[in-house]
Amino acid sequence: MSLFDVYPLFDVTLEKAKGIHVYDDNNQQYLDLYGGHAVISIGHGHPNYINALKGQMDKIGFYSNSVQNPVQERLAKDLIELSSCKDYQLFMCNSGAEANENALKLASFHTGKKKVVAFKNGFHGRTSAAVAVTDNPKIIAPINAQQDVELVELGDTKGLENILKQGDVCAVIIEFIQGVGGLDQGTAAFFEATDTLCKTYGACLIADEVQAGFGRSGQFFAFQNYKVTPEIISMAKGMGNGFPVGGVLIHPNIKASYGLLGTTFGGNHLACAATLAVIETLKEEKLMHHALQMETYFRNQAQNLKGLKAIKGRGLMLGLEFDFPIATLRKRLIFEHHIFTGSAKNPNVIRILPPLNIQKTHIEQLVNALQTLL
Numbered sequence: 001m002s003l004f005d006v007y008p009l010f011d012v013t014l015e016k017a018k019g020i021h022v023y024d025d026n027n028q029q030y031l032d033l034y035g036g037h038a039v040i041s042i043g044h045g046h047p048n049y050i051n052a053l054k055g056q057m058d059k060i061g062f063y064s065n066s067v068q069n070p071v072q073e074r075l076a077k078d079l080i081e082l083s084s085c086k087d088y089q090l091f092m093c094n095s096g097a098e099a100n101e102n103a104l105k106l107a108s109f110h111t112g113k114k115k116v117v118a119f120k121n122g123f124h125g126r127t128s129a130a131v132a133v134t135d136n137p138k139i140i141a142p143i144n145a146q147q148d149v150e151l152v153e154l155g156d157t158k159g160l161e162n163i164l165k166q167g168d169v170c171a172v173i174i175e176f177i178q179g180v181g182g183l184d185q186g187t188a189a190f191f192e193a194t195d196t197l198c199k200t201y202g203a204c205l206i207a208d209e210v211q212a213g214f215g216r217s218g219q220f221f222a223f224q225n226y227k228v229t230p231e232i233i234s235m236a237k238g239m240g241n242g243f244p245v246g247g248v249l250i251h252p253n254i255k256a257s258y259g260l261l262g263t264t265f266g267g268n269h270l271a272c273a274a275t276l277a278v279i280e281t282l283k284e285e286k287l288m289h290h291a292l293q294m295e296t297y298f299r300n301q302a303q304n305l306k307g308l309k310a311i312k313g314r315g316l317m318l319g320l321e322f323d324f325p326i327a328t329l330r331k332r333l334i335f336e337h338h339i340f341t342g343s344a345k346n347p348n349v350i351r352i353l354p355p356l357n358i359q360k361t362h363i364e365q366l367v368n369a370l371q372t373l374l
């Protein structure tokens with residue numbers, strides 16, 4: 001039996017990982033500035049993470065959401081405290097797409113409406129409603145196309161209001177820093193107007209923090225750089241540092257009722273232990289503050305690279321936009337300099353999504369490699 005061939009793979013086989021590095025089957029070390037797609041937040045094999053998972057495994061790894069789960073309760077408390085999202089409620093699931101699926105469903109239940117506004121070049125996942133609000137026709141199957149979705153240009157406040165004032169929109173879903181699209185951001189004025197318009201016309205603002213959240217932008221959530229109050233916040237990726245876990249934070253205006261949402265695996269003991277270890281480490285190692293310091297250093301070091309048009313993004317969710325397609329450059333970084341980076345829908349952007357405890361020397365290693373290759 002063969003694997004369903006949907007991924008173009010680099011010919012690298014990873015066997016182990018520690019901190020900012022991964023190692024292949026010949027024990028070749030690679031610098032990981034990609035974090036397996038923004039997932040590794042506190043570093044590979046962090047002792048807090050390993051101890052939390054081992055400790056939990058020794059007690060109980062899984063049980064369904066039919067009994068009390070104190071680990072989930074503790075997580076809700078610690079998460080609300082670190083994120084400053086006071087009084088929000090936590091629902092846990094298993095991935096980013098599933099978090100957005102639940103977010104959209106909740107917005108629809110709450111408002112009794114079904115149209116969603118999303119933004120051009122946005123990415124929200126590959127499942128039913130999540131893929132329908134993603135700007136990529138290639139991954140939207142006919143079965144997904146039945147959803148009622150309008151895509152608006154980032155920054156087009158007028159266009160957004162024209163749709164919202166028709167009164168049939170349940171949610172506006174937005175990435176405060178676009179990830180897959182290529183690190184574009186709206187202005188503060190646009191984000192704040194979007195929030196006001198949602199409140200005026202009775203639509204839920206959904207902050208998709210799947211990639212930018214859990215400290216990557218230098219704030220716990222990227223929307224916290226603005227004066228906005230999302231009704232729903234979706235999260236995943238860095239939340240579990242590699243353990244598959246996702247969740248939504250839900251504003252107290254939205255009331256729960258039995259059976260409204262549900263999942264078998266979501267919020268299991270191991271997923272909660274992994275997330276608690278991430279939260280503890282973000283606090284202990286002051287990784288959000290560190291991410292901002294590393295951003296400043298990165299910008300200073302990288303600014304004069306040949307062919308560089310812009311450095312996009314925030315914190316340790318950064319993009320180097322060149323004046324040429326970067327596919328070959330990215331491959332040469334892996335195979336000649338042993339550095340992993342990410343790509344984006346914008347073919348000229350290299351994405352930098354490292355563990356948040358990256359140090360200056362790792363940034364220097366990338367910049368030196370890029371200088372040599374360019």
Ligand code: PLP
Pocket residue numbers: 095096097098100123124125126175179180208209210211212236237
């Ligand atoms: N939302 C954003 C902003 C993402 O970047 C992604 C994945 O890249 C998703 C949602 C989907 O997450 P997952 O792949 O865990 O389903």
